[in-house]
Amino acid sequence: MRITNKIIQNNSISNINVNKNLQDQLSTMIASRKKISRPSEDPIIALRSLRLRTSVNQTTQYVEKNVQDAKSWLKVTEDAITQLSDVIVDIRKLYVKGTQDTLTASDRKVITDNLKSFAAEIYNTGNVDFAGRSVFTGFRTDSPLVFQKDENVEYEIEETFKSVKVDETTYINLDDSELNVYTKNITRVRLSYNDLSQKTAPSEFKITVGGREVDLTGQVIKKQVSDEPYKYIAENPGEIAYVPQTGEILMGENVKVDDGTGNMVPVTKDNIEDVKVTYKKEEWSKGDLRPEHYFNCKDITNSIDYTSHNGEIEYNVGVNQSLRINTNAEECFSHNIVRDLEDVMYALGEVEAIEAKISDIEKEIKSYDETQETLIKDAQARLDSSKKSKTFIDEKLHSLFSGCITNADKYLEDNNVALTNCGTRSKRLDLVENRLDTQLSTLKELKSENEDADIAETAIRLKSAEYAYDAALMSTAKIIKENLLNYV
Numbered sequence: 001m002r003i004t005n006k007i008i009q010n011n012s013i014s015n016i017n018v019n020k021n022l023q024d025q026l027s028t029m030i031a032s033r034k035k036i037s038r039p040s041e042d043p044i045i046a047l048r049s050l051r052l053r054t055s056v057n058q059t060t061q062y063v064e065k066n067v068q069d070a071k072s073w074l075k076v077t078e079d080a081i082t083q084l085s086d087v088i089v090d091i092r093k094l095y096v097k098g099t100q101d102t103l104t105a106s107d108r109k110v111i112t113d114n115l116k117s118f119a120a121e122i123y124n125t126g127n128v129d130f131a132g133r134s135v136f137t138g139f140r141t142d143s144p145l146v147f148q149k150d151e152n153v154e155y156e157i158e159e160t161f162k163s164v165k166v167d168e169t170t171y172i173n174l175d176d177s178e179l180n181v182y183t184k185n186i187t188r189v190r191l192s193y194n195d196l197s198q199k200t201a202p203s204e205f206k207i208t209v210g211g212r213e214v215d216l217t218g219q220v221i222k223k224q225v226s227d228e229p230y231k232y233i234a235e236n237p238g239e240i241a242y243v244p245q246t247g248e249i250l251m252g253e254n255v256k257v258d259d260g261t262g263n264m265v266p267v268t269k270d271n272i273e274d275v276k277v278t279y280k281k282e283e284w285s286k287g288d289l290r291p292e293h294y295f296n297c298k299d300i301t302n303s304i305d306y307t308s309h310n311g312e313i314e315y316n317v318g319v320n321q322s323l324r325i326n327t328n329a330e331e332c333f334s335h336n337i338v339r340d341l342e343d344v345m346y347a348l349g350e351v352e353a354i355e356a357k358i359s360d361i362e363k364e365i366k367s368y369d370e371t372q373e374t375l376i377k378d379a380q381a382r383l384d385s386s387k388k389s390k391t392f393i394d395e396k397l398h399s400l401f402s403g404c405i406t407n408a409d410k411y412l413e414d415n416n417v418a419l420t421n422c423g424t425r426s427k428r429l430d431l432v433e434n435r436l437d438t439q440l441s442t443l444k445e446l447k448s449e450n451e452d453a454d455i456a457e458t459a460i461r462l463k464s465a466e467y468a469y470d471a472a473l474m475s476t477a478k479i480i481k482e483n484l485l486n487y488v
Contacts, residue, residue: 012472012476013476015472016469016472016473016476019465019468019469019472020469022465023462023465023466023469025041026458026461026462026465027462029453029458030453030455030458030459030462032453033453033455034451034453035450035451035453036451045450045451048450049447049450049451052443052446052447052450052451053447055443056440056443056444056447058319059436059439059440059443060440062316062317062318062436063433063436063437063440066315066316066317067315067317067429067432067433067436069131069315070315070317070323070325070429071426071429071433072130072131073130073135073315073325073326074325074422074425074426074429075426076128076129076130076135077135077136077325077326077327077422078419078422078423078426079128080125080126080128080135080136081327081332081415081418081419081422082419083125084122084125084126084332084333084415085412085415085416085419087118087121087122087125088337088408088411088412088415089412090114090118091115091118091122091337091341091408092405092408092409092412094111094114094115095344095401095404095405095408096401096405097111098111098344098397098398098401099398099401099402099405101398105352105355108348108351108352111344111348112345112348112349115341115344115345116345118341119338119341119342119345120287121287122337122338123145123146123287123288123289123333123338124146124287126145126146126329126332126333127144127145127146129141129144135326135327136293136326136327136328136329136332136333137293137310137328137329138293138309138310138311138312138313138326138328139310139311139313140292140293140310141313143290143292143293144290145289145290145293145329145333146286146287146288146289146290147284147285147286147287147288147290148286149286150283150284150285150286151284152282152283152284152301153282153284153299153301153302154197154280154281154282154299154300154301155280155281155282155291155297155298155299155300156203156278156279156280156297156298156300157192157193157278157279157280157281157291157295157297158204158276158277158278158295158296158297159191159192159276159277159278159279159295160274160275160276160295160296161189161274161275161276183392184233184234184237184253185253186230186233186234186250186251186252186253187250187251187252187253187255187267187268187269187272188248188249188250188251189248189249189251189275189277190247190248190336190339190343191247191248191249191277191279192247192289192291192294192295192335192336192339193247193281193288193291193335194245194246194247194339194342195244195245195247195281195283195285196244196245196247196279196280196281197244197279197280197281197282198224198244199280200222200280201220201221201222201242202217202220202242202249202277202278202279203217203278203279203280204217204276204277204278205217205220205240205242205249205276205277205278206275206276206277207257207267207272207273207274207275207276208272208273208274208275209257209259209260209265209267209271209272209273210259210260210261210265210271210273211260211273212258212259212260213274214257214258216240216255216257219239219240219255220240220241220242220249221239221240221241221242222241222242222244223241223242223243223250224243224244224245225243225245225246229241229243229248229250230250233250233251233252234252236252237252237253237254237255238252238254238255239252239255240252240255242279247339249277251267253266254266255267259271280300282301289329289333289335291306292306292308293308293310293328293329293330294308294329294330294335295308296308310328310329310330312324312326312328313325313326317429317432317436318432318435318436321432323425323428323429323432324425325425327418327421327422331414331417331418331421332414332415332418334411334414336407336411337411340404340407340408343400343404344400344401344404347393347396347397347400348397350393350396350397351390351393351394351397354386354389354390354393355390357386358383358386358387358390361379361382361383361386362383364379365379365380365383
């Protein structure tokens with residue numbers, strides 16, 4: 001093929017352009033610090049870059065968002081449980097003080113005032129939130145743990161005791177007109193709430209004895225506090241009374257059930273295995289625990305059904321890796337903490353009442369003169385009866401304080417378990433964070449090796465390209481001669 005001057009000219013210009021394009025690519029690499037500026041330049045680098053960038057962004061999301069949120073949630077939870085434990089420790093100290101035989105009236109008043117303060121505030125420690133989400137209410141993060149104000153909302157609550165709060169309480173006859181002091185043991189089922197609906201008795205009351213469920217709903221009668229339900233059951237030991245004001249079901253010592261073998265056995269705290277009670281409550285005070293976080297229940301007023309399972313909240317903290325970060329309310333915030341306080345305050349009130357009665361009788365005796373022997377004798381008999389009652393009440397109070405100390409230890413143990421679980425999750429989260437930090441550093445390094453240009457090498461190549469370009473211009477100028485012989 002004949003090589004003409006035009007062919008040489010075109011080839012030279014083409015080669016110069018190729019050199020110029022290379023120079024442009026290299027200068028772009030230096031300016032952008034990237035190996036390629038468009039996928040077509042190197043599809044393999046582009047594809048690998050997309051994958052690495054996705055991994056880096058995903059890992060960065062885990063490290064900077066998910067893990068940090070999880071750590072903050074766990075920190076808020078740990079602080080609240082620790083605060084609750086501190087409060088229970090203070091309450092326990094009051095219980096220990098209450099067991100002292102040298103307790104004076106002023107000592108009891110201090111204990112009562114402190115217990116009232118704790119009862120009003122103890123659950124507020126669990127009413128904490130993280131970023132507007134309640135931390136102890138499971139999936140119901142939009143619902144606080146306690147009522148924020150006094151409300152009238154009717155709930156039907158189905159309370160099932162697996163760890164049965166059934167005990168035997170002692171009724172002490174304080175009627176000095178009978179001059180006959182006596183005590184009676186009463187089996188008591190203490191519900192989680194007081195001030196229950198005054199309209200009806202429980203719609204369901206079932207107990208399990210000897211593995212056999214017995215329905216006692218039809219035997220329950222409603223008793224008002226003013227009717228002295230304890231005295232009523234003491235005098236009618238074969239009956240069962242529901243006391244809505246105090247949230248108790250009282251069973252006399254003659255209440256018997258079939259144990260499944262045809263034998264009728266008395267119902268006691270020792271042979272009751274499970275209890276199921278369905279009842280209503282419509283008046284709620286500020287600070288009361290909301291029942292939907294603990295029980296199967298119905299909000300009758302707003303037509304909402306709730307199940308007691310609050311759920312476990314898990315955060316994705318890595319690829320195919322999740323971690324539970326929440327603690328449900330029933331794991332540490334027990335209704336029984338405040339219910340124990342109420343029992344103690346009621347017993348302290350009984351002691352105060354009997355002491356006031358003894359003081360009044362003693363003043364009455366002092367007001368009589370020697371000629372009023374009959375009145376003095378009658379008053380002295382009532383005084384002896386009241387002092388005997390006080391002895392029983394003191395023993396009952398001492399026993400109650402001792403039992404509450406044991407209960408407080410159990411609440412602290414539950415709190416410690418919940419706190420340990422939080423600590424374990426935090427430790428695991430730290431390990432995950434460390435692993436993710438290492439993984440993120442590796443991914444960023446791989447991404448840099450894949451995408452980033454070597455500036456030193458690229459600068460040398462660019463300089464070489466400039467030299468080649470300049471040389472091409474010079475050689476081309478010498479080769480191409482514009483004369484007539486070139487075209488012959």
